[in-house]
Amino acid sequence: MSKRNLNLIFLGPPGAGKGTQAKMIVDKYSIPQLSTGDLMRAAVSSGSSIGDEVKGYMASGALVPDALVVDILLDRLSGDDCRDGFILDGFPRTVAQAESLEKALVSRGMPLSGVVAMIVPDEALLGRLTARRICRGCSASYHLEFLKPKVDGVCDRCQGELYQRKDDSEEVILNRLKVYHDQTSPLIDFYQKQKKLYTVDGNNKIEMIFSEICDIIDSLN
Numbered sequence: 001m002s003k004r005n006l007n008l009i010f011l012g013p014p015g016a017g018k019g020t021q022a023k024m025i026v027d028k029y030s031i032p033q034l035s036t037g038d039l040m041r042a043a044v045s046s047g048s049s050i051g052d053e054v055k056g057y058m059a060s061g062a063l064v065p066d067a068l069v070v071d072i073l074l075d076r077l078s079g080d081d082c083r084d085g086f087i088l089d090g091f092p093r094t095v096a097q098a099e100s101l102e103k104a105l106v107s108r109g110m111p112l113s114g115v116v117a118m119i120v121p122d123e124a125l126l127g128r129l130t131a132r133r134i135c136r137g138c139s140a141s142y143h144l145e146f147l148k149p150k151v152d153g154v155c156d157r158c159q160g161e162l163y164q165r166k167d168d169s170e171e172v173i174l175n176r177l178k179v180y181h182d183q184t185s186p187l188i189d190f191y192q193k194q195k196k197l198y199t200v201d202g203n204n205k206i207e208m209i210f211s212e213i214c215d216i217i218d219s220l221n
């Protein structure tokens with residue numbers, strides 16, 4: 001029997017572990033991770049006009065306007081590497097984005113397989129994000145306590161330099177959490193109604209969460 005494409009969404013608050021788990025799923029299932037945060041950080045670093053437009057929103061922890069982020073994501077989704085499946089990490093983040101995505105996926109014949117929602121209490125998220133370090137090369141996430149790189153300041157995967165994201169200051173994190181609760185958490189209900197939602201306890205050990213997500217993915221195939 002042939003396997004279906006894996007068209008996945010990872011949903012969760014800032015620091016829930018979307019990026020950490022997505023990287024592990026990419027390695028195991030060979031489908032690309034499409035992170036709208038990473039795509040926009042790359043635009044900011046390149047100094048493009050889109051980068052200039054999104055910079056201020058990201059620095060304050062606000063959402064980038066729907067029209068802009070939908071265009072960026074749908075363009076990326078047209079890549080040949082997305083034909084056999086993809087993980088959307090950090091998209092959609094509003095009901096309007098979810099509706100635009102749904103229309104695009106239907107018209108492209110790419111039905112959504114499932115939405116994995118990672119549930120983590122706010123108290124745990126602040127400590128995760130203030131001690132996070134990110135790789136400049138491959139955007140892998142590390143944590144100074146929970147997921148230390150083998151060599152300080154150097155990525156285990158690609159030997160890139162590790163840095164702290166500008167929006168990982170306490171003030172901006174608190175705003176990102178508020179934005180999540182106000183604008184993104186309604187998507188849990190949205191996908192529950194579509195019977196596409198699978199929740200995992202994101203307040204567990206990284207390997208346990210990974211194994212739970214793999215079980216969900218294998219149940220979809």
Ligand code: AP5
Nearest residue numbers: 014015016017018019020036037064090128132141142143
């Ligand atoms: P984005 O880059 O997507 O940031 P985010 O959603 O705030 O999520 P994070 O990347 O901070 O967290 P994560 O869930 O990936 O956690 P991670 O695995 O790194 O977006 C940034 C900005 O871009 C937004 O604020 C907005 O301005 C804009 N934007 C992006 N998408 C948009 C959209 N669709 N619409 C509009 N605007 C958009 O893990 C976090 C830390 O915890 C790490 O240190 C990790 O090592 C550690 N960790 C992970 N799992 C565990 C665990 N189980 N136990 C202990 N520690 C753990």
Ligand code: MG
Nearest residue numbers: 018019035037
């Ligand atoms: Mg991330």
